[in-house]
Amino acid sequence: MHNPRTILSHSDLGTLFATLHAEGRHTIGPTVRDGAIVYDRLIGPDDLPTGVVDEQAPGRYRLRHEGTRRFSWSVGPQSFKRWLHPPELRLFRATRTERGFAVEKPEAPPPLALIGARACELAAMAIQDRVFLGDVVDPHYASRRRDLFIVAVQCDRAASTCFCPSMGSGPRVSRGYDLSLTEVVDEAGHRFVVEIGSEAGRALAAKLPLHAATTDADAPERASAEAEAQIARRMPTDGLREKLLGAVASSNWDDVASRCIGCANCTLVCPTCFCTTVDDVTTLDGTHERVRRWDSCFHPDFSYLHGAGPVRSSVGARYRQWLTHKLATWHDQFGTSGCVGCGRCVAWCPAGIDIVAEAERLAEDA
Amino acid sequence: MNDPWVPTPMTVREVVRETADTVTLTLDTSASPFAFAPGQFNMVYLFGQGEVPISISGHADRPDELVHTIRGVGPVTRPMLDLVPGDVLGIRGPFGTAWPVEEARGTDVIVVAGGIGLAPLRPMIYHLLANRRDYARIVLIYGARQPDQMLFVDELHHWRGRFDLTVEVTVDQGTEDWFGPVGVVTRSLARARFDADDATVVTCGPEVMMRFVVHEAVRMGVPQDRIWASMERNMKCAIGLCGHCQWGPDFVCKQGPVYRWDHIAHRFAEKEL
Ligand SMILES: Cc1cc2nc3c(=O)[nH]c(=O)nc-3n(C[C@H](O)[C@H](O)[C@H](O)COP(=O)(O)OP(=O)(O)OC[C@H]3O[C@@H](n4cnc5c(N)ncnc54)[C@H](O)[C@@H]3O)c2cc1C
Ligand code: SF4
Ligand code: SF4
Ligand code: FES
Numbered sequence: 001m002h003n004p005r006t007i008l009s010h011s012d013l014g015t016l017f018a019t020l021h022a023e024g025r026h027t028i029g030p031t032v033r034d035g036a037i038v039y040d041r042l043i044g045p046d047d048l049p050t051g052v053v054d055e056q057a058p059g060r061y062r063l064r065h066e067g068t069r070r071f072s073w074s075v076g077p078q079s080f081k082r083w084l085h086p087p088e089l090r091l092f093r094a095t096r097t098e099r100g101f102a103v104e105k106p107e108a109p110p111p112l113a114l115i116g117a118r119a120c121e122l123a124a125m126a127i128q129d130r131v132f133l134g135d136v137v138d139p140h141y142a143s144r145r146r147d148l149f150i151v152a153v154q155c156d157r158a159a160s161t162c163f164c165p166s167m168g169s170g171p172r173v174s175r176g177y178d179l180s181l182t183e184v185v186d187e188a189g190h191r192f193v194v195e196i197g198s199e200a201g202r203a204l205a206a207k208l209p210l211h212a213a214t215t216d217a218d219a220p221e222r223a224s225a226e227a228e229a230q231i232a233r234r235m236p237t238d239g240l241r242e243k244l245l246g247a248v249a250s251s252n253w254d255d256v257a258s259r260c261i262g263c264a265n266c267t268l269v270c271p272t273c274f275c276t277t278v279d280d281v282t283t284l285d286g287t288h289e290r291v292r293r294w295d296s297c298f299h300p301d302f303s304y305l306h307g308a309g310p311v312r313s314s315v316g317a318r319y320r321q322w323l324t325h326k327l328a329t330w331h332d333q334f335g336t337s338g339c340v341g342c343g344r345c346v347a348w349c350p351a352g353i354d355i356v357a358e359a360e361r362l363a364e365d366a
Numbered sequence: 367m368n369d370p371w372v373p374t375p376m377t378v379r380e381v382v383r384e385t386a387d388t389v390t391l392t393l394d395t396s397a398s399p400f401a402f403a404p405g406q407f408n409m410v411y412l413f414g415q416g417e418v419p420i421s422i423s424g425h426a427d428r429p430d431e432l433v434h435t436i437r438g439v440g441p442v443t444r445p446m447l448d449l450v451p452g453d454v455l456g457i458r459g460p461f462g463t464a465w466p467v468e469e470a471r472g473t474d475v476i477v478v479a480g481g482i483g484l485a486p487l488r489p490m491i492y493h494l495l496a497n498r499r500d501y502a503r504i505v506l507i508y509g510a511r512q513p514d515q516m517l518f519v520d521e522l523h524h525w526r527g528r529f530d531l532t533v534e535v536t537v538d539q540g541t542e543d544w545f546g547p548v549g550v551v552t553r554s555l556a557r558a559r560f561d562a563d564d565a566t567v568v569t570c571g572p573e574v575m576m577r578f579v580v581h582e583a584v585r586m587g588v589p590q591d592r593i594w595a596s597m598e599r600n601m602k603c604a605i606g607l608c609g610h611c612q613w614g615p616d617f618v619c620k621q622g623p624v625y626r627w628d629h630i631a632h633r634f635a636e637k638e639l
Contacts, residue, residue: 329614
């Protein structure tokens, strides 16, 4: 597919939203709330962050104002996971009948367009595809995923917590998108270089007021190089699966346990963690709903067995499950690492526990 | 699309009270035959209460009925003790791996069950008896905590009366009117007469019991790849999506619950995995 790069001027961002809305899509993208960039339903470009950059470090996330760019930050506490694999979802509603019950399934959600998906987000989606669209297909994920339109963004800046290059997941968006935007701000103005990644992207681009990219054509590669140059953090992926599987009895688990407070933040912010539990809720009119909610292997109840209690009763065992699943057994289950190097678990850990540092120490031990 | 999260309503046809805290429910599946392999389980949904993994305890040759034996221990299973014929349960399944009915052909088969662990093994026993000629000696060793906690008592008596099957029943704690053996199943296993080189051992019960059973079987000379055990883990979905049943690289709901021992021996030894 021959894809000449084109330019969308910043003042035409509204047309992008309007065109997506005209297709009946809800537009989901970044917006600033409570001092963090979150992904939510957006009405138009005014909802996007403006001149906001992030500073991240282990246990630290701050926003500050700088410039006029809309996408010059890395990742916030949420991933697009919550839109494909919602934190809370009704599996079915059951109403009592004369002797039994009747089951009613939930309605399909409206089609979505994701705006501002970065390389690590797309890599995480590809991982969740393997989880939810494998030999058993989760119909809820499938219906949201099937109709998705993805407007990606090329990172031009990285946080200190980012380590996508060592996970092979970024910073450059190279597949799995419909359109991608690279933001350029200079004397010539504020604009986006548009790359087309799919037929759906091409069809949508045809409806946008795009013009030919002349001098800007290499902006995506330049942005990626700039972002990558800022990334020092590296996951020691060489033989990591084997090393971690060999570290089952390492004393490092007890060491982490002395710092980890078992809050489950890391699993909730992680864009690939997929675990859920189910609750049965009775509504006032006597119907019952079976609700699926995100769960975490950090909760002691997660492995609860009647008569025995939690299988993983110690924090060390639960941290071992999290890290070993992410970086080792995920390969056995889904043929890929469960980590894309987004750094969220590092920034959002109240104790500043760093998955890369822990993996390094465990790998050395082995 | 077929929704793997949604149960199919099935009507209770018969309820048998096994012990003070355990019932056997027979569900009517004559309208749509239910096929399964011995050792597999279902997710059983009680309207408005919740859903739990329960092994199938009936005969695999009878697709017109589905049998579950349930011990009431918590918020979902306890109300199941009060079900009466005509009540409806939701079923998803069958799920998981099966007992080695094929691999065991021609060998002595030693079935070792503890407590509610006899329920998932009963379809295996039915299969062995229905295909009696395919197997050499058959030994059933069953341990219950107390005499009044034994499942399938009438059936145990009936099996004991057969000449082609050895049944050993033991309790941890005797009572005044118990004249059978008192002690752990491993002691009965050590005494059992079978050809260890050419035997298949299948076991289900508490993990500690299975550990000792396997230890004893191996000591007696049964190869590790001729021993099968059924594992229990917390399960919320049984379709590999909720993550709860993970045990090392496995989802016990898919790669288990029935495992060949040599595949799990190293993992079984790890605490809190
Ligand atoms: C493959 C498989 C086959 C099985 N087959 C059978 C069978 O044939 N017959 C049988 O009787 N049983 C069987 N079981 C066991 C059965 O599933 C459990 O006994 C059942 O799930 C108990 O559910 P409950 O909700 O009634 O009670 P509880 O186990 O007490 O459940 C309460 C719920 O709350 C949660 N919880 C967390 N922490 C606690 C806590 N501290 N206290 C209480 N609850 C807590 C648990 O996760 C659970 O979901 C099987 C299990 C498996 C995995
Ligand atoms: S484990 Fe941490 S760095 Fe890796 S994908 Fe999950 S949140 Fe991001
Ligand atoms: S790390 Fe924990 S919460 Fe995340 S997918 Fe694995 S088991 Fe589930
Ligand atoms: S029970 Fe949900 S993954 Fe196995």
